Amino acid sequence: MSKRTSYPTKKEQMFKNIQSLSKEYKYICIARLEKIRSVQLMMLRKMLRDDTKLSVIKNRVALKALKEAKLEGIEKIEDKFSGQILLIFTNQNPFKLSILLSRNKVSLPAKAGDIASEDILVPAGNTGLAPGPVLSEFKEVNVPTKIDGGSIWIAKDTVVARKGDVISPKLAGLLNRLNIKPIKAGLTITFALMENTLLSEDELLLDLEKLSEDLQKAYFEARNLAINLSYYTKDVIIDLLCKAYLDAQNLAMNSDYISKDDVEKLLIKYQFKAKTLYEILKEKGYN
Numbered sequence: 001m002s003k004r005t006s007y008p009t010k011k012e013q014m015f016k017n018i019q020s021l022s023k024e025y026k027y028i029c030i031a032r033l034e035k036i037r038s039v040q041l042m043m044l045r046k047m048l049r050d051d052t053k054l055s056v057i058k059n060r061v062a063l064k065a066l067k068e069a070k071l072e073g074i075e076k077i078e079d080k081f082s083g084q085i086l087l088i089f090t091n092q093n094p095f096k097l098s099i100l101l102s103r104n105k106v107s108l109p110a111k112a113g114d115i116a117s118e119d120i121l122v123p124a125g126n127t128g129l130a131p132g133p134v135l136s137e138f139k140e141v142n143v144p145t146k147i148d149g150g151s152i153w154i155a156k157d158t159v160v161a162r163k164g165d166v167i168s169p170k171l172a173g174l175l176n177r178l179n180i181k182p183i184k185a186g187l188t189i190t191f192a193l194m195e196n197t198l199l200s201e202d203e204l205l206l207d208l209e210k211l212s213e214d215l216q217k218a219y220f221e222a223r224n225l226a227i228n229l230s231y232y233t234k235d236v237i238i239d240l241l242c243k244a245y246l247d248a249q250n251l252a253m254n255s256d257y258i259s260k261d262d263v264e265k266l267l268i269k270y271q272f273k274a275k276t277l278y279e280i281l282k283e284k285g286y287n
Contacts, residue, residue, distance in 0.1 A: 014057050018065035018087070021053055025089035028066075029097065029192040030077065033084040040106065040186060041086075047104070052090040052097070062087055076198040080191045094192035098204040105186030109176050112169035120161040120175070120182040127152045127178060137174045 022028065033056070045054055055062075059081040066074050090097055110120075122143055129152045138145045144155040160171055161182075167175075175182060192199045226236045227243065252262045253269065 011061065014055075015061060015065045018055065018057060018062055019069040021055065021087075021089040022066055022069045022071045025053065026091050027089075027094050027192060027194050028071070028077070029088040029090065029094055029189045030080050031086045031088060031101075031187045031189050033086050036086075036185065036187060044101075044104070044187060048090070048092075048097075051092050052088060055087040055089065057087065059085060071193075073193050073196040073198070076196075077191055077193055086187065088187075088189065094189065094194050094199060095204055095206060098189045098192075099206060099208065101187045101189065102205060105184040107181035108183040108185045109181050110167045110172040110183050112167060112172045114167045114172070114183050116161040116163055116165045116167060116182065117184045118163050118182075119159050120167075120180070122154060122158045122160050122175075122178065122180065124154050124156045124158075127154060129177065134177065137170060137177070141168075141171050141174055143174075 041054065048054070063074075063078060063081050088097070092100075126148075130150065131147050131152055135145060135152065138152070138154075141160050143158045143160060146153050146155050160175075161167060167182075188201060189204050190201045192204060223236055223239075225231075226233055227239050230240060232240060249262060249265075251257070252259060253265060256266065258266060
């Protein structure tokens with residue numbers, strides 16, 4: 001009886017807590033709790049405690065609390081409350097938080113039925129396994145092998161599963177034998193409500209390396225365009241002045257315009273022309 005008596009009170013406290021958090025924090029995110037261990041949640045709570053709160057609560061209760069709190073944009077995430085989810089209330093930019101969470105995932109052994117989170121590669125080299133019945137396991141998943149020095153060697157790097165593939169029992173067993181842990185476990189933000197805009201997992205996971213490359217490429221293209229158009233900015237003013245100076249020098253040289261900056265080069269030019277003329281006249285018999 002004591003459990004039944006305390007439950008409504010606990011439920012009411014969680015209900016009010018969700019409402020309070022929705023007003024205290026700027027953004028709300030939803031993450032799946034698949035393959036998340038309690039120790040990982042504890043670590044994340046500690047790491048994010050300054051500006052983020054994690055809350056596990058029944059979907060129906062959470063949704064009702066957010067509706068009664070009149071959370072702006074709640075209608076956009078209402079249908080996202082399915083399965084076992086984690087609510088994340090944060091003042092941290094969801095893009096930054098998503099990248100942070102992706103960097104704090106751990107690698108776990110594969111189990112039959114797991115979904116490959118990325119392409120799974122079996123690298124070439126010595127497996128340390130002795131020849132025997134295990135050779136058939138390599139053959140069944142199309143991994144080429146050879147025997148050398150009493151050990152099974154993988155002949156070449158082989159992709160045994162593509163991102164999104166279901167891992168078979170045979171493949172899971174072989175990966176475990178090879179001590180390959182291809183499953184990334186950790187929180188992934190599947191949806192985020194940011195300033196009344198709903199962002200999906202694909203939109204939140206930015207490829208920072210590619211983004212950096214794109215920004216550098218865009219900068220150099222803009223720089224070249226500005227120089228070619230003679231568009232003056234603080235970033236290209238020195239380049240444009242150098243270009244203008246060289247253009248002026250070339251114009252002076254081509255038009256034989258004598259100035260203190262070009263007189264030495266013009267004298268060399270005239271000397272070369274005179275020498276060339278002398279050689280031509282000499283060939284024709286003039287001395």
